[in-house]
Amino acid sequence: xxxxxxxxxLKILKxxxxxxxxxxxxxxxxxxxxxxxxxxxxIANVCSGSRxxxxxxxxxxxxxxxxxxxxxxxxxxxxxxRIAEMLEAxxxxxxxxxxxxxxxxxKAEREVHEAIDLLIYYAGWADKYQQLFSSVNPVAAxxxxxxxxxxxxxxxxxxxEENSLLGLVAMIAPVITGGNACVILASESKPLCAVTFGxxxxxxxxxxxxxxxxxxxxxxxxxxFSTHMDVNxxxxxxxxxxxxxxxxxxxxxxxxxxxxxxxxxxxxxxxxQDPYLIMNFxxxxxxxxxIGI
Amino acid sequence: xxxxxxxxxxxxxxxxxxxxNASLQKTSVSLPKTKGKQKPVINFKTDWQYASxxxxxxxxxxxxxxxxxxxxxxxxxxxxxxxxxxxxxTEQKIAEIAEAGESDVNKAxxxxxxxxxxxxxxxxxxxxxxxxxxxxxxxQEKSRELAVIETMDGGKPIRESRDIDIPLAAAHFFYYAGWADKLNYAVPxxxxxxxGVAGQIIPWNFPLLMAAWKIAPALATGNTVVLKxxxxxxxxxxxxxxxxxxxxxxxxxxxIITGAGKTGSLIVNHPDINKIAFTGSTDVGKIIQRSLAGxxxxxxxxxxxxxxxxxxxxxxxxxxxxGIVNGIFFxxxxxxxxxxxxxxxxxVFDKVxxxxxxxxxxxxxxxxxxxxxxxxxxxxxxxxxxxxxYQAIGLKEGGECYxxxxxxxxxxxxxxxxxxxxxxxxxxxxxxxxxxxxxTVQTFRTVAExxxxxxxxxxxxxxxxxTDKGSKIFKMAGELRAGVIWANTFNxxxxxxxxxxxxxxxxxxxxxxxxxxPYLKY
Numbered sequence: 001x002x003x004x005x006x007x008x009x010l011k012i013l014k015x016x017x018x019x020x021x022x023x024x025x026x027x028x029x030x031x032x033x034x035x036x037x038x039x040x041x042x043i044a045n046v047c048s049g050s051r052x053x054x055x056x057x058x059x060x061x062x063x064x065x066x067x068x069x070x071x072x073x074x075x076x077x078x079x080x081x082r083i084a085e086m087l088e089a090x091x092x093x094x095x096x097x098x099x100x101x102x103x104x105x106x107k108a109e110r111e112v113h114e115a116i117d118l119l120i121y122y123a124g125w126a127d128k129y130q131q132l133f134s135s136v137n138p139v140a141a142x143x144x145x146x147x148x149x150x151x152x153x154x155x156x157x158x159x160x161e162e163n164s165l166l167g168l169v170a171m172i173a174p175v176i177t178g179g180n181a182c183v184i185l186a187s188e189s190k191p192l193c194a195v196t197f198g199x200x201x202x203x204x205x206x207x208x209x210x211x212x213x214x215x216x217x218x219x220x221x222x223x224x225f226s227t228h229m230d231v232n233x234x235x236x237x238x239x240x241x242x243x244x245x246x247x248x249x250x251x252x253x254x255x256x257x258x259x260x261x262x263x264x265x266x267x268x269x270x271x272x273q274d275p276y277l278i279m280n281f282x283x284x285x286x287x288x289x290x291i292g293i
Numbered sequence: 294x295x296x297x298x299x300x301x302x303x304x305x306x307x308x309x310x311x312x313x314n315a316s317l318q319k320t321s322v323s324l325p326k327t328k329g330k331q332k333p334v335i336n337f338k339t340d341w342q343y344a345s346x347x348x349x350x351x352x353x354x355x356x357x358x359x360x361x362x363x364x365x366x367x368x369x370x371x372x373x374x375x376x377x378x379x380x381x382x383t384e385q386k387i388a389e390i391a392e393a394g395e396s397d398v399n400k401a402x403x404x405x406x407x408x409x410x411x412x413x414x415x416x417x418x419x420x421x422x423x424x425x426x427x428x429x430x431x432x433q434e435k436s437r438e439l440a441v442i443e444t445m446d447g448g449k450p451i452r453e454s455r456d457i458d459i460p461l462a463a464a465h466f467f468y469y470a471g472w473a474d475k476l477n478y479a480v481p482x483x484x485x486x487x488x489g490v491a492g493q494i495i496p497w498n499f500p501l502l503m504a505a506w507k508i509a510p511a512l513a514t515g516n517t518v519v520l521k522x523x524x525x526x527x528x529x530x531x532x533x534x535x536x537x538x539x540x541x542x543x544x545x546x547x548x549i550i551t552g553a554g555k556t557g558s559l560i561v562n563h564p565d566i567n568k569i570a571f572t573g574s575t576d577v578g579k580i581i582q583r584s585l586a587g588x589x590x591x592x593x594x595x596x597x598x599x600x601x602x603x604x605x606x607x608x609x610x611x612x613x614x615x616g617i618v619n620g621i622f623f624x625x626x627x628x629x630x631x632x633x634x635x636x637x638x639x640x641v642f643d644k645v646x647x648x649x650x651x652x653x654x655x656x657x658x659x660x661x662x663x664x665x666x667x668x669x670x671x672x673x674x675x676x677x678x679x680x681x682x683y684q685a686i687g688l689k690e691g692g693e694c695y696x697x698x699x700x701x702x703x704x705x706x707x708x709x710x711x712x713x714x715x716x717x718x719x720x721x722x723x724x725x726x727x728x729x730x731x732x733t734v735q736t737f738r739t740v741a742e743x744x745x746x747x748x749x750x751x752x753x754x755x756x757x758x759x760t761d762k763g764s765k766i767f768k769m770a771g772e773l774r775a776g777v778i779w780a781n782t783f784n785x786x787x788x789x790x791x792x793x794x795x796x797x798x799x800x801x802x803x804x805x806x807x808x809x810x811p812y813l814k815y
Contacts, residue, residue: 132481135806139787140464147791147807153774232796245587252582254751255575255594255797275482276815284802286791287770289780 016044016191018053018215019198021060022208027216028052035191038102046191049216054224057183057212061154062230064209065181069151077126080177083204084119087169090200091116094165097192101164114269115169121273122173129178129278142291149282151179152257153232156225158218158247160237160265164190167264168197170272171237172211178278180233183212185225191215218243226250233257233281237264257281343657346664348451353438358389359527361397361551362534364404365544371396376553378527381448382661382670382705390527393550398559401519401548405490406565408545409517414487416543418474418515425470425512427540432463432505435536439529443501444661446528448670448706449624451662461786462505465804468788469509472809476514479806483815487515488591489567491812492560495530496573497523497672498627498728504530506803507570508547509788514812516568517546519560524553525673558584566590568812572629575726575752575797582800593801593811595629595793597726598754601747602632602783603737603769606640608759612781614648617732620757620783622656622710625668626730627676629798630755632783634723635712635734636743642736646714653697653710660702668730670705677706680729687713687722687731718749726752740765744772753795757783776802 017024029050035043068076087094091112098108134148155175160167164187175182186194198213214221218238226234226247234247234256244260251258259280263271358375360367375389393401413421432439436459443454476485491511495503500522511518522530534549550556554577561569561584571581572595585592602620604613620632637645661669671677688694692713701707714734716723723733737743747756756773758766758780766780776794779785786792791807793799801811 135791137787137789137791137805139785139790141785141787143782143785145787145790147805152795241587248586249583252579252586255579255582255596255800257800283776283795284791284793284807285770285776285778286805287778287780288782288785288790289766290782 014044016046016195016215018047018049019195019201019211019213020053020057021064021212022202024198028056035101037100043100044192046215049185049214049221051221051224053214053216054183054221054228057214058154058228058230060209061181061183061212064207065151065154068176068181068207068210069179071179073127073130076177076179077123079205080119080126080173081123083200083206084116084123086200086204087112087116087119087197090196093196094193097196098165098190101190101192103190111163111166115166118166118170118269118272119173122177122278125275125278126177129275132275133279133282137286139288143288144291145286145288147284147286149178149279150285152281152283153180154230155180155182155233155235155281156228156231157182157184157235158222158225158238158243159184159186159194160239161187161189162265163267165193165197166269166272167237168194170264170269171235171261174274174277175235175281176206176210178281180281181210183214183225185218185221186213186215188216188218222246223250226256227253229254231256233259235281236260239265343665345660347660348441348444348455348662348664350441350445350662353441355388355442355528358391359531359551360391361393361401362531362537362547362549363397363401364408364548365538365542367534370394376524378446378525380445380705381525381672382445382702384704387445388528390524390531390551392552393521393556393559395559397550398519398556398563401550402490402492402560402563402565404545405517405519405548408543409487409489409515412543413512413517413546414515418476421512421515422470422473424540424542425466425473425509428536428542429463429466429470431536431539432459432466432533435532436460436463439501439532441662442532443529444669447497447500447526448661448672450666450669451664452666453624457786458499458502461788462501465502465505465509465788469513472510473513473515476809476813479809480813480815485514485813485815488812488814489516490565491516491518491568491570492563492566493518493520493570494557494560494573495520495522497526498624498629500526501529501533503572504533506572510803510808511570511812512546514809516812519548519550519566521550521552521557521560524551527551561585568592570803570811571595578799591811591814593793593803594799595803596754596797596799597752598629598631598794598798599634599724599726599750599752600630600632600755600757600775601634601636601743601773602757603636603743603747603759604638604641604645605758605760605762605765606638607761608781609761610641610644610648613759614645614652616757616759616779616781616783617645617649618652618656621732622668622730623784625671625708627672627728628784629726630777630784631728632755632757633727633732634747635732636737636747637734639736639738646734649712650695653695653712654699656697656699656710658697658699658701658707658709668710671708671729672706674706676728677708680708680727680731683722683725683727683729683731684711687716687720687733690716690720690722692716692720692722692733718746724750740768744769748772748774751797754793754798755779
């Protein structure tokens, strides 16, 4: 337990729960794991999310996808910007949580700043990537023909162990900027910022269900995240080749798109800024119509 | 069978279409009596006759035996195994084709890898472009020969191979040629590089066109190719190999090796291949995706489909009926993006069905080399059996069925245009890809209902919308989860137009600007 100075009032400890459908339920399984600091002191009891939690999250994510994908690009842009505003206001809390989990203070501060800046970066893309990656196609007949990107659907995300805030934010941001919904598995060893980020999302006008955050065992949940038949794409950021291979094999069950990024667990915020990450979770739709009277 | 009715595909004999000849109809079923009181004015049996107009096959050049095209020359396979390619309209053997084994695949991949490393990546991009332009031109010059061979080998009507397959194949090379020295504009903010060797596996429904779809963007982006055509339709790919020789393309840049699934699997699993491009069934696509797990190979998969073709009551019904026919009966229905699930707004169901049946009666089924033919031969016996199986399933499931009453030749594999109605979302013929001239019809009342039904499939390749209301088109185009939407048209293709599916219909796009990305690292 965190030590209490004699003169201080008794601290209120935070209960870390899951974030599903805009609410903070405990895992339906009732399981937990104890998070300890480097000295072996108890930091928190963290929910050990289950397969059922994931399935519940998928149901609300699918529902949320329909509405989120139809929001205007300008609206999505403002909401992603709003996440950055909320994160900025609570940056000390995130720095503290990173520090408790063993991240050096200077590095923790930088990580929080980079996460905020990254959200600003993607907020700006929300109403621009469509222009950059769409086309009017000069077909050799009397048709008007154009192609535009559309969100793939529901994306399951495996966040990296390190960069437990920055990596998490850098994987969520391109996915939701592009109009997808997601279910994300937080860093197993450093899960605190993920849960607190759920609180940021909850106060940022992000509709419930667009982002759902689970904590728990990656080994246990990886198969659920990659075999569920309603998942359209998997985004893997933990950087372990065997795990990636397992995901890729499972993905073939229903031709899920698989994207992996090695910068998530070791890179800088700058390296995670890339519109092609948005495009990993977009489908190109082409529409034809005759020209005539 | 009377001598009079014998079909000979050398274009010298007239095709007879007997008025009734149930004994000739492999696909015959007992047709339910149509209850409709309105009878068509035209008697299609007597009024709808054409004199035969066969395309001559005298000018084509075919060898008796085709070897493997590796490193710029035709070489015999290490193990002398050959298989026959037959004309599905006559069941006659056309030529024999080499089957590539493991050592042959290794040679082809080595040739491609060396050519990429030492030749193709070294020559200026603008020169690469010139080779592609050359290939496009030679295809145009030989288009008549290629069209005839395509029709003989695959069974598709000469009208389609002549007007669609071959011109589009040439157009693909012409389009991608120009990209070769402009790739920096295609991937904004990045410096794109080729991947290396592309292994490409293509289907039997558009043999030369699919080869062009695959080879042209791969070469434009600086990759080299090992391509395997489908085993029932290798000939035009091998003719393309001759064209590639004639164009003086450096040896090894394109290697074309023939064989069946086993050869394909050797390509997919070859460690020195950097990219797999596959067009075919979703089942095989999944096997390939699984095989590629844990490798660094990039892939594009163009897989199956079960497209919804949606007719609203405010559509121009006559145009829509043409669209239905083109959607499902084009290329005998051997089209991954075929409009195989028709949704008709309830208020116009009777009218659409009456006009559709009338139109089906006018479709000319028979000799693919006849220029009047609308529907040619089913590509292979195996495919004919599959379609026939689904027809039986549809009848067993309680669907009502109508087939056009045309006669079909006694030799070859034929299937008359077929439509099922009174089917449900759960019917297998509604859910599963048949890949033949079999249409299912369902009705709907509201936009929400038809969106729900149309999207209720694991596939998401294409969709059709027929309405005179522009805002409804955009609403529907946005709601349909499919990669290609045809509004007031269907089954249109162009090299500049990206093609590819959502969900289990595939990964990635081919064609257009978007078709470059899957062949580049950036």
